[in-house]
Amino acid sequence: MDKRCNIGIFDSGVGGVSVLKKIIKLLPNEDIMYFGDTKNIPYGGKTKEEIQNLSKRIVEFLILNNCKAIVIACNTATIATLEMFKKQCNIPIIGIIDAGVEMVSSNEYEEVSVLGTPFTIESGEHLNKIKKRNKKIKVNTIACKELCPMIEGGWESFENRYEVLGEYMSHIPKTSDVLLLACTHYPFILNDIEKRFEGKIIDPSEECARELFRVLKKEDMLSTNKEKGKVEFYITGDKENFKKTVEKFLGSEIKDVYKVNI
Numbered sequence: 001m002d003k004r005c006n007i008g009i010f011d012s013g014v015g016g017v018s019v020l021k022k023i024i025k026l027l028p029n030e031d032i033m034y035f036g037d038t039k040n041i042p043y044g045g046k047t048k049e050e051i052q053n054l055s056k057r058i059v060e061f062l063i064l065n066n067c068k069a070i071v072i073a074c075n076t077a078t079i080a081t082l083e084m085f086k087k088q089c090n091i092p093i094i095g096i097i098d099a100g101v102e103m104v105s106s107n108e109y110e111e112v113s114v115l116g117t118p119f120t121i122e123s124g125e126h127l128n129k130i131k132k133r134n135k136k137i138k139v140n141t142i143a144c145k146e147l148c149p150m151i152e153g154g155w156e157s158f159e160n161r162y163e164v165l166g167e168y169m170s171h172i173p174k175t176s177d178v179l180l181l182a183c184t185h186y187p188f189i190l191n192d193i194e195k196r197f198e199g200k201i202i203d204p205s206e207e208c209a210r211e212l213f214r215v216l217k218k219e220d221m222l223s224t225n226k227e228k229g230k231v232e233f234y235i236t237g238d239k240e241n242f243k244k245t246v247e248k249f250l251g252s253e254i255k256d257v258y259k260v261n262i
Contacts, residue, residue, distance in 0.1 A: 016073030038237030044117025
């Protein structure tokens with residue numbers, strides 16, 4: 001495959017843009033296709049089969065559009081589909097779960113709390129993987145049903161946002177020295193989370209970007225383009241709301257947003 005082919009990134013909505021931001025910084029010369037399934041968000045309350053069916057359509061779309069690697073920038077979709085896609089696809093597929101687990105397990109933390117969607121938390125994926133790496137660490141998990149759709153819908157527009165966030169954060173023990181954000185939407189409200197947690201907060205997006213870099217380098221697939229790469233956005237729902245939320249998070253205007261039906 002040509003080194004100039006795209007990198008594909010997908011999420012249920014805007015959340016994966018937190019990963020995109022890190023990838024653009026690390027790999028500025030790569031062309032990127034970002035897919036947000038905004039019509040079907042949130043994924044966190046769906047069944048594994050539903051998530052797999054939705055994700056299959058997205059991955060097929062990205063492969064048809066010449067993607068040389070795909071990043072599943074969604075914890076829920078990573079849990080439901082990563083192993084399936086690794087078997088089905090002949091291009092590198094990178095998930096985000098192991099990035100967070102690595103960042104927690106490689107340090108001498110005694111107690112970690114994990115915030116995620118109901119599907120992510122109920123899967124036990126983070127708990128099991130962290131414990132496998134470090135049996136001594138205590139792991140608390142908190143399922144946050146409302147955060148993802150509220151962030152997607154425009155966090156500032158919800159008058160009860162601090163009350164909702166505060167309720168979830170109240171379940172984090174004072175003894176936790178680190179908080180793992182196990183949903184790519186949560187970095188969008190990092191400032192509000194920081195006000196309610198005194199310890200270290202881990203966003204696995206940067207480590208996920210580094211994993212992509214390592215894989216592309218190993219496969220000799222890094223772009224040799226000397227110019228800044230282009231980023232195109234593809235969504236299944238409302239364009240204006242998506243554009244507004246993404247621009248605020250990135251701090252810059254985005255031009256190429258396309259609505260597609262898959």
